[in-house]
Amino acid sequence: MAPPLEHDLPLVSVTRVAKQALPDKAGLSKEAKETIQAAAAVFILYLTSAASEECKAKKRQTMSGKDVIKALQDVDMYSFVTPVESFLAASKITKKPTTxxxxxxxxxxxxxxxxxxxxxxxxxxxxxxxxx
Incomplete structure (x- = not known):
């Protein structure tokens, strides 16, 4: 087994998301869950690094959703751009004022x-x- 990443994602959350993509009666072995957990963590780190480069290029310290979308395009993950843009737009609509x-x-x-x-x-x- 590979050494754990420094920033492991909660296995329960990763499993819940992974099961949404599977048929109802399908299961996941412990090894599959841990592999998906590691892959998700690597994906997040990779995408964050690409978005960080966009921020550095624009001399900003705060990363935005647009930076993440640009990073998806930069790493040739075009199939993720539309769903992420839709999610971002929907979350802005449903976002309530904090106070x-x-x-x-x-x-x-x-x-x-x-x-x-x-x-x-x-x-x-x-x-x-x-x-x-």
Whole structure:
């Protein structure tokens, strides 16, 4: 058996993905699962390296989806380009905002202003009750 890669992928995840490509009653041996795991890790490292070259050429440090698509083309994996582009477009559509704006965000007040306003209202209420 080959030595494990430094960045092994979770075997359960690799198995789940691999089984989606097989007929319902087909099985995978332990050796097949480990081989697919190693191949997937090598593929990811290879593609990441190619995308990294694109980033270096453009003097950027952050890799984007477009860099990965360009890397697929650079390594002659054209059959993957359309499915990856479709997935990327679909994920952008279904992506939800990470946080919803709060009431204070919509009114433009920060926390300090909010607390000052609350304190001012409380002070006015106290003055009204003293006058009565």
């Amino acid at each position: 919803a704006p709060t009431k204070d965000d919509r009114t433009g007040q920060n926390d300090a202003e909010t607390h000052e306003n609350e304190n001012a209202i409380a002070d006015e209420d106290e003055e009204e009750t003293k006058d009565d």
